[in-house]
Amino acid sequence: MLFKTASSPHITQKNSIQALMFKVLLAMIPGTIAMIIFFGWGVLINIIIASVVALLAETLMLWIRKRPIKPYITDGSALLTACLLALALPQLAPWWLTVIGTLFAIVVAKHLYGGLGFNPFNPAMVGYVVVIISFPREMTQWVPPLLDTYTQLNFTETLSIIFGGDLPLTYTWDAITMATPLDTVKTQLGLELSIKEIEHHTIYGPMFGSVGGFGWEWVNGLFLATGLYLALKGIIDWRIPAGLIAALLILSNTFALYDYASFTPPSFHLFSGGIMLAAFFIATDPVTAATTTKGRWLYGAGIGIFIFIIRTWGAYPDGIAFAVILMNMAAPLLDYYTMPRAFGHSWTEFPHHHKVDDDE
Amino acid sequence: MSILVAIITLTVISTIFGVLLGYTSVKFHVEGDPIVDKIDALLPQTQCGQCTYPGCRPYAEAITSGEAGINQCPPGGEATMLALSDLLGIEPVALDEEHADEPQKTVVYIDEQICIGCTLCIQACPVDAILGAAKQMHTIIENECTGCDLCIPPCPVDCIHIKTVKPEQDTWRWSLPASTETAPKA
Amino acid sequence: MTRSSQQLWHFHGGLKLDSNKAMSTRTPIIKASLPERLVLPVQQHIGEAGQLLVKVGDKVLKGQAVTESSEYISAPVHAPTSGTVVEIGEFPTPHPSGLNTLCIVIESDGEDEWIELKPTLYPNTKSPSELRQLIRQAGIVGLGGAAFPTSVKVNPGPKAHIETLIINGVECEPYISCDDMLMREYAEELISGCSIIQYIVSATHCLIAIEDNKPEAIQAIKTVIKEKALHTIEVVCIPTLYPTGGEKQLIKVLTHKEVPSDGFPSDIGLLVQNVGTAVAVHKAIVLGEPLISRIVTITGNGVQQPQNIEVLIGTLISELIKQSGGYHEDASKLIMGGPMMGFTLQTDHLPVIKGSNCILVENTQAEAPATMPCIRCSACATVCPAQLLPQQLYWMASSKKFDLIQDYHLFDCIECGCCAQVCPSQIPLVQYYRFAKTEIWNQERDKIKSDHARVRHDFRQARLDKEKKERAEKLRKKKELLEKKKMAETAAKKEDTETEIDPKKSAIEAAMKRVQKKKEAKLASDENVNEK
């Protein structure tokens, strides 16, 4: 009798990319539901458009690249990219905007760089950056969170806006969309209002809620909760969100203490925009993040710093996508210089030390 | 006026750098030409001449002078080509179709029944791996044989044969796992 | 001295695995029945193979040495039972390659008759070096799996001072339970062996490290220590975590010290021995018995009766499976060693060797899952007990960057398999490292060979040059000689011509004389005629 041969280990193992990705996707559900509640059906429609396009594009690219389709299409990575992108887009963004962003993410940012595992930049963020640079106007079509003063669109109305581009007769764009709290702060600060004045403004005031913007608080809170659970389970690396949040906290705190009137408080920074989504779900994409322990701290912190800089001084209201992409670029370098000390070796004998010796 | 300043500045800068470059080239001058040695060290020393040069060192010299490519050594195979490309900082070159597979290690042996003791093979062996004297049976020291096969053509009675070196437990090698996705070509 | 509050440390990474040991510890160790045929590989240890002491047809007694070696790092092999050497040749032995090596085949005569044994009842009456010699003659090698000659290991050199002897009873791999059972049933012999090794290396104390999932073993040994009132030997219970049984990992856990990458435990005053080895040392010294048997765990879901068997070295695995109730019909994989570090065997017609601790029969039918690309998740680096970057090693191995990979400390990898076990992409990482290691060794061998060939070629070239020069010299000399000769000849010729001229002259002269004479004679006759 001849037995099968294989290299050790011989224990069937349960980890798989698929399990990993689907756990992350599951963890996104509560936050997503909150977003649907606060921002309307557009969230769901975006997710559906993006997912369908992503899966089709993925299949097509795998076929063109002559890769086995089944294992890759079921690994959940394309779906995750689609969902992250969809959540980052405005709810009433026209369908073609979502399609372009998704196509760019999957075709260019992922497959042209070699597909799963080889893309240097976070595909969802690349897709986002492409659309925000190309279509700045459409990218402001955020629905205000469930507020009395604004009208909530129903599903069919949302559909017709997204696909037809036309508004139901009774509405005007101004009535159904508005700037996000982050946008508002930026504009109003530009108009020489102080943070306090903005927060108590008759029009803008209500949207700030109690910490980070009405609705946004809930969304961020839920993403934080499920994100912490993922981190606890070791599904995502906790150091990246920790570094990101710590950096953002320290920076915003320092500046707010320094000038309370013109810098938003840390609580606002942490609970507005997509910070928790970014910290726990976007920045933790393993493919594009740093891989060493120390590198991951630095990587997270770097994103936090860039977010703060772009929010405070940059031209875009929320700089998550740019911050993530900038740190993606730095990841290989971070890895190289934060290599751990191997067992039984001293700190001084590192590969890059060797390299220097070699080159001399 | 400003153009004059620009010209002067550029001149000064280029002079400084020129001096610096000159100084470093003198200061860090490398003696001799160890590159031939380095190349030679990477070659398998089969001395078989299959690279079209009369031995490993001549081939190393030919590579150095740019006359020969780095993919002409069949016994070294891909490993040698890659090592050379690494050493010389040039792009790897594909081996010829027929040498693309990893070279099989071989040695030769003499059919001692047939050998007539002509000593012709001894004269052909580049590493003195053949023992024998005129009119005496010859034999090959297997450990010394590089498998260059240079002794085969001179033998008037065709008594030298090739045999592949059998893998043994302590020289056996694990194979590269076959993976569905190929690693990035580095 | 009680150090029950022994502080413990952690090594980086590691995995909690299902131990699956219970299935083979339900019954006590049984003794395998005497096989008819034993296949003894000549080399069962790290180091040099010994020379044969027997030939086909020889009768051997149980415990008789059949090989010997003058090399330092080597261990002899002994006949496990009495009988006749029926064959000496190449047979397959347990090795990942499945290749053959030189083996001695002994046919048992059923008598199982011992050679005359020389027990040393009081080891303390002998000097450490005498005891080391005895250990060497008994052919003892590390029984934990590495099979490094023990006589070498217990001789750390004159400079090293061994403070602590660590006895490794950790057995961290799932399924394997031979050390566990050995500790339960041979506790006394184990303690005796520990004392002997402790005496040989003059270690001040001895720690017996056992994982906390073996309470029976811990109890058994503690009882013996208490009975004998030994104060320098202590049992340390350590948390179950794979791979604590690795020598370097165990040292880290017990002492917080790290064995330098290029060094040995003896460099930091430690010596680690496996429990099985300690028992073997006891047998070798106190009973005088060489290493001819060992305890092997037969286990896994593919075998009917998982159990531990004491078997003679050289017994075929198929024999052991038969004595364990045979295979389940769905048995699919035969592994020598544990599931994490063991290697698969193609057939069961292979002998048990000194380093075989476990035969694991699996029944997993599922095809190996498709390997996906690395997603750089670093799960591998998180669990790597050697604190390496398995992912980087994987990239470099797959692109054959054999220089760079050594800068990333490939050779510190202990092939524990943790990284491959957690990799979500199911990449067979360890195989990549084994591939790279064996390739690098091969390149090194080639390098030595090619350097050797270069020397010989250069030597030959030099010789040919010399010969050429000599020939040229000879030729020149010959020519010179010839020239001289020629010159001499020409000189001689000249003389000759001179002398030739002379003879000519003389000839002419002579002729002239003759002519003269004739003339004179004629004249005279003429005168005579005239006178007449």
Ligand code: SF4
């Ligand atoms: S097999 Fe090697 S690289 Fe992988 S975890 Fe073990 S020691 Fe680290």
Ligand code: SF4
């Ligand atoms: S565990 Fe596997 S997928 Fe993750 S970094 Fe390591 S090799 Fe890559």
